[in-house]
Amino acid sequence: xxxxxxxxxxxxxxxxxxxxxxxxxxxxxxxxxxxxxxxxxxxxxxxxxxxxxxxxxxxxxxxxxxxxxxxxxxxxxxxxxxxxxxxxxxxxxxxxxxxxxxxxxxxxxxxxxxxxxxxxxxxxxxxxxxxxxxxxxxxxxxxxxxxxxxxxxxxxxxxxxxxxxxxxxxxxxxxxxxxxxxxxxxxxxxxxxxxxxxxxxxxxxxxxxxxxxxxxxxxxxxxxxxxxxxxxxxxxxxxxxxxxxxxxxxxxxxxxxxxxxxxxxxxxxxxxxxxxxxxxxxxxxxxxxxxxxxxxxxxxxxxxxxxxxxxxxxxxxxxxxxxxxxxxxxxxxxxxxxxxxxxxxxxxxxxxxxxxxxxxxxx
Amino acid sequence: xxxxxxxxxxxxxxxxxxxxxxxxxxxxxxxxxxxxxxxxxxxxxxxxxxxxxxxxxxxxxxxxxxxxxxxxxxxxxxxxxxxxxxxxxxxxxxxxxxxxxxxxxxxxxxxxxxxxxxxxxxxxxxxxxxxxxxxxxxxxxxxxxxxxxxxxxxxxxxxxxxxxxxxxxxxxxxxxxxxxxxxxxxxxxxxxxxxxxxxxxxxxxxxxxxxxxxxxxxxxxxxxxxxxxxxxxxxxxxxxxxxxxxxxxxxxxxxxxxxxxxxxxxxxxxxxxxxxxxxxxxxxxxxxxx
Ligand SMILES: Nc1ncnc2c1ncn2[C@@H]1O[C@H](COP(=O)(O)OP(=O)(O)OP(=O)(O)O)[C@@H](O)[C@H]1O
Ligand SMILES: [Mg+2]
Numbered sequence: 001x002x003x004x005x006x007x008x009x010x011x012x013x014x015x016x017x018x019x020x021x022x023x024x025x026x027x028x029x030x031x032x033x034x035x036x037x038x039x040x041x042x043x044x045x046x047x048x049x050x051x052x053x054x055x056x057x058x059x060x061x062x063x064x065x066x067x068x069x070x071x072x073x074x075x076x077x078x079x080x081x082x083x084x085x086x087x088x089x090x091x092x093x094x095x096x097x098x099x100x101x102x103x104x105x106x107x108x109x110x111x112x113x114x115x116x117x118x119x120x121x122x123x124x125x126x127x128x129x130x131x132x133x134x135x136x137x138x139x140x141x142x143x144x145x146x147x148x149x150x151x152x153x154x155x156x157x158x159x160x161x162x163x164x165x166x167x168x169x170x171x172x173x174x175x176x177x178x179x180x181x182x183x184x185x186x187x188x189x190x191x192x193x194x195x196x197x198x199x200x201x202x203x204x205x206x207x208x209x210x211x212x213x214x215x216x217x218x219x220x221x222x223x224x225x226x227x228x229x230x231x232x233x234x235x236x237x238x239x240x241x242x243x244x245x246x247x248x249x250x251x252x253x254x255x256x257x258x259x260x261x262x263x264x265x266x267x268x269x270x271x272x273x274x275x276x277x278x279x280x281x282x283x284x285x286x287x288x289x290x291x292x293x294x295x296x297x298x299x300x301x302x303x304x305x306x307x308x309x310x311x312x313x314x315x316x317x318x319x320x321x322x323x324x325x326x327x328x329x330x331x332x333x334x335x336x337x338x339x340x341x342x343x344x345x346x347x348x349x350x351x352x353x354x355x356x357x358x359x360x361x362x363x
Numbered sequence: 364x365x366x367x368x369x370x371x372x373x374x375x376x377x378x379x380x381x382x383x384x385x386x387x388x389x390x391x392x393x394x395x396x397x398x399x400x401x402x403x404x405x406x407x408x409x410x411x412x413x414x415x416x417x418x419x420x421x422x423x424x425x426x427x428x429x430x431x432x433x434x435x436x437x438x439x440x441x442x443x444x445x446x447x448x449x450x451x452x453x454x455x456x457x458x459x460x461x462x463x464x465x466x467x468x469x470x471x472x473x474x475x476x477x478x479x480x481x482x483x484x485x486x487x488x489x490x491x492x493x494x495x496x497x498x499x500x501x502x503x504x505x506x507x508x509x510x511x512x513x514x515x516x517x518x519x520x521x522x523x524x525x526x527x528x529x530x531x532x533x534x535x536x537x538x539x540x541x542x543x544x545x546x547x548x549x550x551x552x553x554x555x556x557x558x559x560x561x562x563x564x565x566x567x568x569x570x571x572x573x574x575x576x577x578x579x580x581x582x583x584x585x586x587x588x589x590x591x592x593x594x595x596x597x598x599x600x601x602x603x604x605x606x607x608x609x610x611x612x613x614x615x616x617x618x619x620x621x622x623x624x625x626x627x628x629x630x631x632x633x634x635x636x637x638x639x640x641x642x643x644x645x646x647x648x649x650x651x652x653x
Pocket of ligand 1: 045
């Protein structure tokens with residue numbers, strides 16, 4: 001059952017369009033990610049769901065009720081802002097207690113719930129302090145606590161990790177997953193970081209220029225991007241894209257030679273010759289060809305640059321005048337050096353094909 | 364982080380501290396002079412060269428409030444206790460009124476801008492750019508006609524109107540500085556618009572309120588021209604009363620004047636010190652990178 005249904009949200013600020021018809025549905029208890037680059041409309045979408053932004057058109061249904069136009073107060077939605085938005089004049093305790101005080105709960109009960117949430121988020125020792133004396137991680141946990149303390153049915157998170165350092169980000173990702181599992185809450189999580197979306201989201205909506213481009217599970221988005229932008233957005237390092245032209249009968253002319261029998265062959269059958277296309281393949285789907293072995297798509301490539309990233313190494317390869325990236329586990333990468341020439345095999349069954357003009361996938 | 368403001372304040376060396384001390388002393392010297400004079404007897408006041416070591420006396424302070432013209436006869440009330448009360452009452456009330464009205468107006472201008480908001484703000488500013496002397500005659504006549512001259516109501520209303528423009532401007536700039544997300548967080552936490560204002564916005568601009576109040580108090584406390592024309596015997600403020608003391612027929616009594624000035628200084632010092640913590644933050648508000 002869908003907890004939250006967004007239908008055709010349209011919003012512009014003066015002449016600046018922010019949302020151009022955003023629609024998606026979030027299931028009850030789902031961890032739903034909204035993934036998109038800066039200015040895609042993530043914040044605007046969240047603010048609209050919270051009721052902070054008046055829409056030009058479109059409807060928002062939450063828990064079976066049309067919420068469009070309802071006041072913010074009493075929507076039973078909490079939000080964690082990108083800036084955390086803690087009340088700077090209140091102690092951490094008062095920040096946590098604020099939503100409960102607004103609900104006019106008895107003092108004793110407030111004290112108990114603040115104690116519980118502070119315990120859960122390891123904040124007990126900083127409760128007396130004002131936000132500006134807290135570390136970034138503590139501020140963020142206060143913001144999480146203030147959002148959770150009301151036990152809202154829907155939690156909106158706007159890039160909550162952007163302001164944290166790498167280590168804290170990693171810890172907090174795990175923390176969010178744990179909270180989601182334990183509290184059984186519906187989460188709508190906006191992020192520009194594909195890694196956050198892939199690791200945490202049950203499902204992801206990719207947003208670009210105020211429009212939802214694709215909705216799916218992390219695997220669906222990774223394996224079947226609807227266009228070259230989603231292909232390049234999901235997965236790191238980004239998908240390689242090389243130019244290609246259709247050669248008729250489901251075949252393809254590329255810098256690597258003529259290809260057919262790809263997963264796209266059938267769809268390509270309808271295309272005439274000479275159409276401009278892009279062949280996409282992920283750096284993870286390339287491997288060095290064992291001597292003597294054969295593969296449907298092999299390329300002789302020369303190492304142009306290596307980029308060791310700890311447990312993996314990214315190799316920049318050149319074949320003719322095309323360049324592409326390949327990922328190798330650290331222990332295999334040590335055997336290679338810049339300038340080496342060798343054969344690699346690209347997993348043909350995992351390649352993607354896009355129309356060059358529009359970027360849409362052909363499959 | 365958005366509102367972090369931990370920073371190390373480096374200590375200045377002795378040389379600079381001494382230099383700053385000398386400059387401060389030069390600035391403070393006239394005030395010191397007046398305070399010393401207030402404690403001098405009439406003979407000491409006029410001695411040349413001026414004395415810095417003398418036997419202090421409270422005689423001047425006594426004669427601020429009670430004066431005996433003929434030795435041996437009962438002292439007469441000079442009315443200065445009333446004038447002090449007037450100054451405090453008039454300045455306090457008009458600044459408080461301007462703060463209440465101005466803060467509400469500023470919040471409105473900041474959060475619910477009208478079409479042509481800037482034009483309104485500019486018009487408000489122009490009322491303050493006008494040299495007051497230009498409008499003094501019509502205002503005097505209007506007050507006479509309305510029966511307001513010589514009344515508390517009249518002078519308080521006038522001072523409130525005088526304090527409003529900069530109160531609105533200052534408070535609006537403080538409200539503009541606040542992060543809007545914090546108010547939205549309040550709304551999501553269930554606060555009504557009124558509580559967002561009182562519980563979330565207002566406490567954040569406390570420093571600004573203090574700074575604005577001090578500016579208003581000092582301006583109003585010192586105001587002379589309108590007080591001269593629009594207050595009566597019963598509602599006279601100190602600056603006017605002081606000027607009238609100078610114009611006595613027995614020549615200027617410097618010791619007495621210095622005593623009045625010293626007393627006149629005290630409320631300003633008290634207010635500035637009381638609000639000092641907020642004041643520093645208030646006047647530097649816009650310059651601290653948040
Ligand atoms: N208050 C506003 N006034 C004018 N334009 C706005 C306002 N808020 C957002 N926009 C515009 O709407 C578009 C979408 O903005 P939004 O803040 O939703 O993007 P976002 O996806 O959250 O980006 P980011 O990742 O940078 O936070 C942008 O073009 C932005 O400039
Ligand atoms: Mg945003």
